[in-house]
Amino acid sequence: MAGDEDVEENIHVAAQTVPALRFKQWLQDWDNYSSVSNGSWKKPEPYIYLFSMKAGDLRNLSDVYRRKYDGNISEGVQRAQDTNRTARIQRYVRYGYPYGDLAAPMRNKEHAHLKKPGWLPTAIVINILEKGTSRRGHTLNDDHLVQVTSNGASVEITVPEIDAKSSDYLAPFEVIDGQHRLWSFGNDDSGIPDDFELPVVAFKGLDVAWQAYLFWSINVSPKRINKSHAFDLYPLLRTQDWLEQFGELNVYREARAQELTELMYTHEKSVWHHRINMLGEKGVVGVSQNAWVKALTASFLSTGKGAGTKGLFQANLGEDDMPLPWSRGQQGAFLLKLWQEIASEIETGARHWWTRQYKGERNRPLIDRTSLLNQDMGLRATLSVANDIFVHAVDDWNLYDWRAPNIEDASFPVEASAAFESIDKAPFAEEITNLAKGIVAFDWRSLDGPGVKDSEEEVLKRSFRGSGGYTALKIEVLKSLATEQGTAVGGVAADLLAKMA
Numbered sequence: 001m002a003g004d005e006d007v008e009e010n011i012h013v014a015a016q017t018v019p020a021l022r023f024k025q026w027l028q029d030w031d032n033y034s035s036v037s038n039g040s041w042k043k044p045e046p047y048i049y050l051f052s053m054k055a056g057d058l059r060n061l062s063d064v065y066r067r068k069y070d071g072n073i074s075e076g077v078q079r080a081q082d083t084n085r086t087a088r089i090q091r092y093v094r095y096g097y098p099y100g101d102l103a104a105p106m107r108n109k110e111h112a113h114l115k116k117p118g119w120l121p122t123a124i125v126i127n128i129l130e131k132g133t134s135r136r137g138h139t140l141n142d143d144h145l146v147q148v149t150s151n152g153a154s155v156e157i158t159v160p161e162i163d164a165k166s167s168d169y170l171a172p173f174e175v176i177d178g179q180h181r182l183w184s185f186g187n188d189d190s191g192i193p194d195d196f197e198l199p200v201v202a203f204k205g206l207d208v209a210w211q212a213y214l215f216w217s218i219n220v221s222p223k224r225i226n227k228s229h230a231f232d233l234y235p236l237l238r239t240q241d242w243l244e245q246f247g248e249l250n251v252y253r254e255a256r257a258q259e260l261t262e263l264m265y266t267h268e269k270s271v272w273h274h275r276i277n278m279l280g281e282k283g284v285v286g287v288s289q290n291a292w293v294k295a296l297t298a299s300f301l302s303t304g305k306g307a308g309t310k311g312l313f314q315a316n317l318g319e320d321d322m323p324l325p326w327s328r329g330q331q332g333a334f335l336l337k338l339w340q341e342i343a344s345e346i347e348t349g350a351r352h353w354w355t356r357q358y359k360g361e362r363n364r365p366l367i368d369r370t371s372l373l374n375q376d377m378g379l380r381a382t383l384s385v386a387n388d389i390f391v392h393a394v395d396d397w398n399l400y401d402w403r404a405p406n407i408e409d410a411s412f413p414v415e416a417s418a419a420f421e422s423i424d425k426a427p428f429a430e431e432i433t434n435l436a437k438g439i440v441a442f443d444w445r446s447l448d449g450p451g452v453k454d455s456e457e458e459v460l461k462r463s464f465r466g467s468g469g470y471t472a473l474k475i476e477v478l479k480s481l482a483t484e485q486g487t488a489v490g491g492v493a494a495d496l497l498a499k500m501a
Helices: 028-032 055-060 083-095 109-114 179-183 208-219 227-233 235-239 248-266 289-298 328-348 376-392 412-423 429-441 457-463 469-482 488-500
Strands: 010-013 016-024 047-054 067-069 073-075 124-128 147-151 154-159 162-165 173-177 197-204
Touching (some): 010 055, 047 055, 055 179, 055 197, 083 179, 124 208, 173 179, 208 235, 227 235, 248 289, 248 328, 289 376, 328 412, 376 469, 429 469
Parallel strands (some): 124 197
Antiparallel strands (some): 047 197, 067 073, 124 173, 147 154
């Protein structure tokens, strides 16, 4: 969220030596698997470690408290905090089940007999960072390095004394699974002492791609949690080849495109509210549901493989080559905002020559059947240009810094509404507005539009028809944007054109 600052904390961990068990989980056959041997992912160590640690120490040694933000948002390596979930875990630890799950008015003396121990026997799964490891601009301090030493069957985890400020502290542990359990011990009002011990399963020097695979194995493969939700919980899953090979990524992309299309059709703040042809009926004016799904999968949800463009909601992006960790609510809010700004510019902004050709209501250039903005090709071009612009500027415009409230078990429209309320404070909000202005400055009349016949524009409009029409239209839109001299959007458009040349 723009303007948010890290909450400075003093991190202190006493020096300690923790006895551990080492067990080997490696098959010789695994050495021959291409995922292990081709060098794309660092080969894992054959050993895993098991130990216990006080929750307070484990929390301070882990990434979960590295950064805090307003709006009930806290980010570790991958995931945002769901405060409702952590509160529920806190109640479970203190009171067990079912008392911990009772509504607040029912947690009273009358139901006190329902209290039970709230054991947490399931291990927190972590990765122990190696010397020189960097994450998001921070490098592990050599003085904070946790050593794993073994002497035969005896293994010790040696933790150095740590006194650090949270603003420049990269924790030596990163949590792969169990992050919310650790968050549950971070509230002074939780009533749970920090010496409550937790079991820990530790990997050492595990590549982030293996961590994504492990998260999937723990949370999806055996338990069958909602797959679409898993891609939001762990965004790195969106770019894993091993999921794409078996169609999981395609299923996610198509399902997410369908969700976003339905949001644009049903959400009251959507410019496309009840204006999408959801049933594909012939003769109905407007863009079809199928066109929306295809346009989204080809742009914002594109994998970027081969010659394809990278999708803002899907691919590894920026200097860190990591997917944008936006939830579906944030993705939906971005699209709502983009089209709302386009509509606002048409209805209340500068009157361009082409928009003045549409008589009557000022929104006719957006909704008229002869406007490319209300046709499949224009939709695809608009989404593609917007996607490419923001992908190119993902670091410069600080897209990774936008955070929105996380509402447990909320419907998609509710999530999108909450994110929409925060997007005006996002560091890139102004560029959405500037892009919308640039898009509206382009002449979106189709060949059948008012004043096109027998005009200089007719030849150009004809070029938008046929197999190469979409590409031609996209290039012309980028050319129009590139004429916006001195603007960030214009500069990005010029860069994209140069790459396409």
